[in-house]
Every structure is written in structure tokens, then in C-alpha cells.
Amino acid sequence: MDELKERLKKVIIQELHLDGVAPESISDSAPLFGGGLSLDSLDALQLAVAVEEHFGVRVADESEGKAAFASVDALASYITARQKSAGKSP
Amino acid sequence: MTPTLEQLIAHRPPFRFVDRVDACGDDRGSFLLTLATDDPRLQDGVLPPLLVLEGLLQATAAYSGLQGARQPESGMVVQLDNVVLVAAAHAGDTVHLTVSRTHALGPLVRFHAAARVGDRLLVEGELSVARSPRAAQ
Numbered sequence: 001m002d003e004l005k006e007r008l009k010k011v012i013i014q015e016l017h018l019d020g021v022a023p024e025s026i027s028d029s030a031p032l033f034g035g036g037l038s039l040d041s042l043d044a045l046q047l048a049v050a051v052e053e054h055f056g057v058r059v060a061d062e063s064e065g066k067a068a069f070a071s072v073d074a075l076a077s078y079i080t081a082r083q084k085s086a087g088k089s090p
Numbered sequence: 091m092t093p094t095l096e097q098l099i100a101h102r103p104p105f106r107f108v109d110r111v112d113a114c115g116d117d118r119g120s121f122l123l124t125l126a127t128d129d130p131r132l133q134d135g136v137l138p139p140l141l142v143l144e145g146l147l148q149a150t151a152a153y154s155g156l157q158g159a160r161q162p163e164s165g166m167v168v169q170l171d172n173v174v175l176v177a178a179a180h181a182g183d184t185v186h187l188t189v190s191r192t193h194a195l196g197p198l199v200r201f202h203a204a205a206r207v208g209d210r211l212l213v214e215g216e217l218s219v220a221r222s223p224r225a226a227q
Contacts, residue, residue: 042169043199046216052193062196 004076007054012072015050016043028072044069051075057082098155099148099225101165104130107145108187120155121145123185124209132181139175141217142170142185142213146203150217154199159189164218168198173215184205 009023018037026037033039039047047069048059057079059065066080080083099106123137123145134143147167154165173214179185187204195198199219207214 007124041196041198042218045193045195046171046197049200051191059195061194065195 001076001080002081005072008072008075008079011050011054012037019052023076026072028076030071032069032075035055051079055079055083056086093155096151098146098152099202100151101148102123106133106148107141110187111152112186112210114153116157118188118190119149119156121149121152121189122188123179125181125183125185127181129173131180135181136178136187137180137183139213142179142205143175143215145185145187146189146205146213146215147205147217150201150219151190153189153191153201154219154221161214165199165221167217167218171216171218175211175213177210177212179205179212185212188200189209192216 005028006023009026012018012026012032013021013023016037017041021037030036033044044065048065050067052058057069064078068075095106095108095111097107101107103197107123109124110122112118112122114205123142125132125137131141132143140182150167151165184207188206190202191199192202197220199221201217201219203215203217204214
């Protein structure tokens with residue numbers, strides 16, 4: 001799970017163009033939206049695209065996205081659960 | 091009743107770059123732009139890639155409008171990503187403008203759009219649209 005979280009942070013920084021943000025500065029439990037990263041709804045759509053491209057997991061709708069994008073912890077759990085239910089490993 | 095292009099796209103000739111609906115499915119729409127030799131939209135016999143991109147934006151609006159026909163909606167393009175302007179269209183070309191819905195999250199929808207003449211790619215990119223419902227007219 002820790003490896004997945006580290007990979008997630010790198011994907012978030014790369015895909016959302018968070019230049020100058022270091023992976024270690026993103027807390028596992030801190031809110032991704034409405035927090036220090038200053039992400040907006042367009043970033044949420046971009047993150048949904050990135051999660052599908054990098055992890056093969058499609059965020060079904062807005063309510064699922066809200067829960068999944070709550071934090072790196074939440075997103076890692078969401079990806080792991082969806083991959084397990086689809087029979088994939090991270 | 092299926093809305094007309096005049097109802098789906100705010101632009102009027104010669105600033106409209108979609109001439110006909112070719113096909114419209116659940117996740118993909120195809121539109122045509124036909125350029126006659128005396129077409130007033132041509133500049134020195136060509137339609138520059140940036141205006142082909144405008145055609146894709148208008149095709150996206152038309153597709154969104156057709157998809158929302160049961161509950162009309164309006165929208166605004168809020169982001170372009172990975173846009174490549176490869177080539178201009180020429181007099182005599184029929185440009186196929188295809189729009190595919192790839193992702194949606196709340197009011198935001200991401201489309202992949204491509205303009206081709208035959209197999210020749212002119213313009214391609216990802217368009218993000220913010221939708222907002224509007225009253226039926």
C-alpha cells in the first residue's frame with residue numbers, strides 16, 4: 001500500500017502539473033481538494049483520467065469521485081478495492 | 091424532434107465550421123465540414139488548423155446538444171489538452187469531425203476530438219466541457 005501511495009503522489013504531481021511540489025510534502029491523510037494543493041474541479045476530472053490511465057480504474061461518478069479523492073489514503077484504498085474486485089493487482 | 095445545427099451551435103455562417111451531422115451515438119458523434127472551392131471560410135484556398143480546431147469545438151457543442159436533447163443543456167469549453175495542429179484543410183476537402191466522450195465527473199465532461207480528411211489527421215485533442223442544464227426552448 002505504501003508503494004501505491006508513493007506512486008499516486010507522483011502521478012498527482014505529474015498529471016496535475018504541480019511543479020515544485022515534492023511527493024513527500026503531500027500527506028497521506030490530508031484533503032486533496034480544499035487543502036494546500038489548491039486543486040479545483042478540473043483537476044478532479046484530470047485526476048479521474050489519470051487514475052484510469054495509470055491504474056486501470058474508472059471512477060464511476062461524482063459521488064464515488066468525492067469519496068475516492070478525499071485523500072491519498074482514500075484514493076489508494078479505492079484503487080486497491082476496485083482492482084481486487086476486478087481481479088487485478090496494483 | 092431532433093434539433094437543427096442552428097439550434098445546437100450559436101455561430102452563424104461564415105463562422106460556423108460544422109455543416110452536417112453524419113452520425114450520433116451514445117458515446118461518439120461524427121460531423122462533416124465540406125469546403126467548396128469558393129467557400130468564404132477559406133483563406134488563400136486553405137482552412138488553417140486553428141479554424142479546424144474551432145470546427146471541433148463546435149462539433150463538441152453540437153454533440154453535447156444532441157446528447158442532451160431530452161433535457162437540453164448548455165456548456166462551456168473550459169480546458170484543452172494535448173492539442174496537435176497537424177495540417178490545414180483544402181478547397182474540395184470534406185473534413186470529418188469526430189467527438190468521443192471519454193470521461194465525466196459531475197458537470198465536467200472530457201471529449202477526445204479529431205478532424206480528418208480520409209486517413210489524414212488535421213487536428214486532434216482533448217476538450218473539457220462544463221455542462222449546465224438550461225430550460226427547454
